[in-house]
Amino acid sequence: MLENLGSWRRTHTCGELNINNLNEEVILMGWVQKRRDHGGVIFVDLRDREGITQVVFNPEYNENAHKKAEELRTEYVIAVKGVVSKRPEGTENPKLKTGEIEVMVSELKILNTSKVLPFTLDEYSNVGEDIRLKYRYLDLRRRPLQRNLILRHNLVRTIREFLYKKGFLDIETPFLTKSTPEGARDYLVPSRVNPGKFYALPQSPQMFKQLLMISGFDKYFQIVKCFRDEDLRADRQPEFTQLDMEMSFIDREDLMDLIEEMFVEIFDKVLGLKIERPFPRMSYTEAMEKYGHDAPDTRFEMFLKTINNLVDGCGFKVFADAVKDGGVVKAINAKGGAKFSRKEIDELTDFVCSLGAKGLAYIKINEDGLQSPIIKFLGEDVTNSIVKEMNGEVGDIIFFGAGDEKTVNLYMSKLRLLLGKKLGLIDENKYSFTWVTDFPLLEWDEEEKRYVAMHHPFTSPVDEDIPLFDTDPGKIRAKAYDLVLNGSEIGGGSIRIHRSDVQEKMFSVLGLTEEEREYKFGFFIEALRYGTPPHGGIAFGIDRIASIFAKAESIRDVIAFPKTQKATDLMCDAPSFVDEKQLKELFIKVDLPEDYYKD
Structure with a gap:
């Protein structure tokens, strides 16, 4: 028979009692983690979010409590009253904070029962993620996820x-705003009171935080939900949490200095670790050359190197043609990798081919000489020059990528990370920060045949590059900066454009017509004309930082109620079809094939 709390109130959590509490009468409440019957004495591991306490039902201590305890099953919710006692010698559990004590129970209240669970809540349970997400409220009872969310x-x-x-002010910005399609797709929200019109959920509070700077709130921050309708992977969610920041009257150095100070405090208070500052910096150009990626993992040294000068016009057609066609040939020396078997090299080849490579050339440096199917085409002189350039030694293997620069950088950067793991070069307990700076302001979109903003259209160009808007926009550098941790971009920002004339130049080079500028950004352009201070900011992915700290395989493991890779909520069954009446109120008609609804 179930009971109510009545006048009972918890005196302690299940994670705080210790030897200093001996002989105290306490009241604990929580879930039955395990129940064990040892020759008439029943032991229960009682769990709440703070930990586990062993509670004991001994018929010689209290017969009524013991008899009621026979009804207990896993995940029943109970309250117990009893006295803290020292565990018998030899039965202590050093893995528990409460492992030196137990509670001898004098009274038991069964507050609720539980069905048999669809999966066990054991910390090492290998239940599939789909089942875990369907029963997320149960999954969240597991210690690893509770630890993640507490972290x-x-x-x-x-x-x-x-x-x-x-001195920062925490200021909220709207969720229902205007659609200004730039980058990822917007999530749209129909307006019932304005038929045919839609709000958009913000991908970032970008314009609002700049407007706050125009309004005189010179230090703003917000920990805010943002929304992007994009294809998902392990580190992406349709709704994600962002630390958004903006400051007035600053330059890059001011902001970067503040952020470094903040992370020193975060590491100290959250992880109990000391980190050194200043953080290393590298230019975008250096990052792409040495790592093939603008978010380099600097925990290990294995660098890409462009060798166009060594293979230009060589006898190996793949390399020679790449240089001739304006592409690149890049090499990477996997120190100690000559031990890779033919099967392992084939697996590496399949890996890079899945990312756009047409193959994976290599040169092994063995005790008895060089081994490679491409040496006969390269010739002895070119081969030896490459080995020398790449500091090749006995036991090494040099891999090559050739083709257009974007594709080569993509698969060679991924290959570098895979080689680092295979060769045991990555210290999983190391935290390596890097600032990446001096990004290009613009990049050329081959499909649309126009420039697009590499970050966003409000990023300020480097002052001395402003004249290039009229002559060579592709060479303009941005006052942008990303903070990278262990190969993940955890934050990015820039000094913003605060002059309306420069903003107009930016819109022009992006190919926006007067009508498009007015329609998308008219209110913002107007605001810039009313005394806008110099300002800049940065945004950090809270989910991503938390997942790195928790060493989680996916950011879903640090989000209470995440979506799947198909942007669905298996627990709530969202998204879902809505009633026809709701659609009519919104003046929306859904036009789908008849057989669609059968799925």
Whole structure:
């Protein structure tokens, strides 16, 4: 028979009692993690979010409580009253904070029962993710996820406390705003009271935080939900949490210095680790040359190197043609990789081919000489020059990528990471920060035959590059910066354009007509004309930082109620069809094939 709490209130959590509490009468409440019957004495591991306490039902201590305990099953919700006792010698559990004590129960209340669970809540349970997400409320009872969310809480709390101390104001910005398609697709929200019109959910509070700077709130931050309708992977969600920041009257150095100070405090308070500053910096150009990626993993040294000068006009057609066609040939020396078998090299080849490569050439440096099917085409002189350039030694293997620069950088950067793992070069307990700076302001979109903003259209160009808007826009550098941690971009930002004339130049080079500018950004362009201060900011992915700290395989493991890779919520069954009446109120007609609804 189920009971109510009545006058009972918890005196302690299940994770705080210790030897100092001996002989105290306590009241604990939680879930039955395990129940064990040892010769008439029943032991229960009682669990709440703070930990586990062993509670004991001994018929010689209290017969009524013992008899009621015979009804207990896994995940029943109970309350117990009893006295803290020292565990018998030899039965202590050093893995538990409460492992030296147990509670001898004098009274038991069964507050609720539980059905048999669809999966066990054991920390090492290998249940599939789809089942875990369907029963997320049960999955969240598991210790690993509770630890992750507590860590995330501590991360957010530390950020807030740091920024409050620095004089930042926490200001909310709208969720229902105007669609300004740039980059990812917007999520659209129909307006019932304005038929045919739609709001968009913000991909970022970008324009609003700049408007706050125009309004005189010179230090703003917000930990906010953002939305992007894009294809998902392990580190992406349709709705994600962002630390958004903006400051007036600053330059890059001011902001970067503040962020480094913030992360020193985060690591100290959240992880208990000391990190050194200043953080290393590298230019975008250096990152792409040495790592093939603008978010380099600097925990290990294995660098890409462009060798166009060595293979230009050589006898190996693949290399020679890549250079001739304006592409690149890049090499990477996998130190100690000559031990790779033919099968392993074939697997590496399949891996890069899945990313756009047409093959994976290599040169092995063995005790008895060089081994490679391409040496006969390269010739002895070119081969030896390459080995020398790549500091090749006995036991190494040099891999090559050839083709257009974008594709080569893509698969060679991924190959570098895979080689680092295979060769045991990545210290999983190391945290390596890098600032990447001096990004190009623009990049050429081959499909649309126009320039697009590499970051967003409000990023300021480097001052001395402003004249290039009229002569060579592709060479303009941006006052942009990304902060990279262990090969993941955890934050990015820039100094913003604060002059309306420069903003107009930016819109022009992006190919926006007067009508498009007015329709998409008219209110913002107008605001820039009313005394806009120099300002800049940055945004950080809270989910991504938390997942790195928790060493989680996916950001879904640090989000309470995440979506799947198909942007669905298996627990709530969302998205879902809505009633025809709702659609009519919104003046929306859904036109789908008849057989669509059969799925």
